[in-house]
Amino acid sequence: MESSARPSSAVGQIVLISGDNTQTNAISRILQDQKLPLLSFSSPEHAIEALASDSANNPRINLVLLDAGPNATRLFPWLREVTEDLLAPLVLLWNSDRVQIPIVVIADSHHVPQAVQALQMGAYDYVLKPFSVDQLLATVRRTLQYRRLQTQNDLFRHHLEQLISARTEMLQHSMRQLENSYDVTLEALGNALDLKDAETEGHSKRVTAYTLALGRAVGLPEPQLRVVGRGAFLHDIGKMAIPDAILRKPAKLTPEERAVMRTHTELGYQMIRKIPYLQEAAEIVYSHQEHFDGSGYPRGLRGEEIHIGARIFAVADTFDAITSNRPYRKANTMEAARKEILRCAGTQFDPSIVDVFVATADSIWLDLREGIMRDGFAFSPFGYTFGNIS
Ligand SMILES: [Fe+2]
Known part of the structure; x- marks a missing residue:
């Protein structure tokens, strides 16, 4: 200087x-x-x-x-x-x-x-x-x-x-804690349904895990995945209101009984739609039996009218149904599930979601399935650490 x-x-x-x-x-x-x-x-x-x-x-x-x-x-x-x-x-x-x-x-x-x-x-x-x-x-x-x-x-x-930024972080932390405690309550509700409906034992958890894994592979953002996970887990919650004589009937349902059974989508929707935290998940519950070509129920929605979570769920649900034991038949193979899902691309299922499903390695689905079977009720459907497809 x-x-x-x-x-x-x-x-x-x-x-x-x-x-x-x-x-x-x-x-x-x-x-x-x-x-x-x-x-x-x-x-x-x-x-x-x-x-x-x-x-x-x-x-x-x-x-x-x-x-x-x-x-x-x-x-x-x-x-x-x-x-x-x-x-x-x-x-x-x-x-x-x-x-x-x-x-x-x-x-x-x-x-x-x-x-x-x-x-x-x-x-x-x-x-x-x-x-x-x-x-x-x-x-x-x-x-x-x-x-x-x-x-x-x-x-x-x-x-x-x-x-x-410190206050925002604190608030987000509290929100996460609150959401987590809600999820624990939901889990108890889903477990109760799995106990009531022997046919679907463990189904809610498996189908949630598959839906989340598929949702991630499709590219849904994390907040959306949380909604989709809750919708998948509660999809059959309306069955709580279906009489046991129909729900647990060991034989084929009559057309009248089937009509009663079908009301479970709307019943489930009505049960949870007024809970602000579950409003969007309720839409998935309502739509989980809709088909991509409009041939499903209860509203006959088609294509993108059906919530993306419900379209993803539909593939995951069929996959679980085919690969699980039922009282009246043994579980079928992964290969059979793939074939059936591919066959229904464009009719029952959104073809773009089927594409993602078939592109995913079998080991991903098998690992998920094994984890859930092994841990039983200790397995949390809202533990977002599982099912990462990368
Ligand atoms: Fe259902």
Whole structure:
């Protein structure tokens, strides 16, 4: 550094870049008399060399006074150099300090248009030569005050952002905890249904695991997966309201009985739709027997009218039905399930979901199935750690 007054870290440095030695001396004296710490340089190049080369240790700069000296044509190139090559990197370096460092241009009184143009180029203020001590000090103090307020404002904003982000994190944590405790309740409800309907023992959990795995493979985002998981798990909850004589009938159902059985989709929907946390999942419960070509029930929805969760569920449900033991038949093979699902692509199932299903390795489905069979009721359908397909 070419010369410096005693630095004071509390105040921060004023940097004087002046191509006029007489001015440098005069300004140094004025500022030193006021105990304002000053670093002075004869050109932006020298300032950059001294300050940017040791930027980690250099003192904080609060103000740059820029005087192009007798060669007024240098003013704009110097201003650009100071802004882009000296100050911009320093502002970036001081991470917590995103405030621009103000530049005050010192210009001859017959160069007012240049001084005004310097303001348009980003300078904060100008002082016209010749100036009085009071004029210079008033401008310097006003600029330092501006810089102080900007810095305080930035700090305040920064703290506020940190506070908001900490509170948001706390709130999200509480929401997750609340959702998890709801899920535990749902799990108990689903388990109760599995116990009541012997035919479907373990079915709710398996079909939820398959639906979630398929949903991930299809590319559903995590919040949507949570909805789809709840819908899949509760899909047959309406069967709670179906008389045992029909639900547990060991023989084939009569047409009348089948009609009663079919009401379970709407019954399930009505049971959970008023619970705000399950509103969208209720839509999946309502639609889980719809077919892609409109031949399903209860509303005969078709294509994308059917909730994506219900379309994914339909494939998972058939896959589970074919590969599970039922009282009246033994479980069939993976291969048979694949064939049947492919056969029904475009009629019962959304073909794009069938594509994803058949592209998924058998081992994924087998591992899921094994995990659920092994852990039984200890297996949580809402533990989102299982079933990752990558
Ligand atoms: Fe069902």
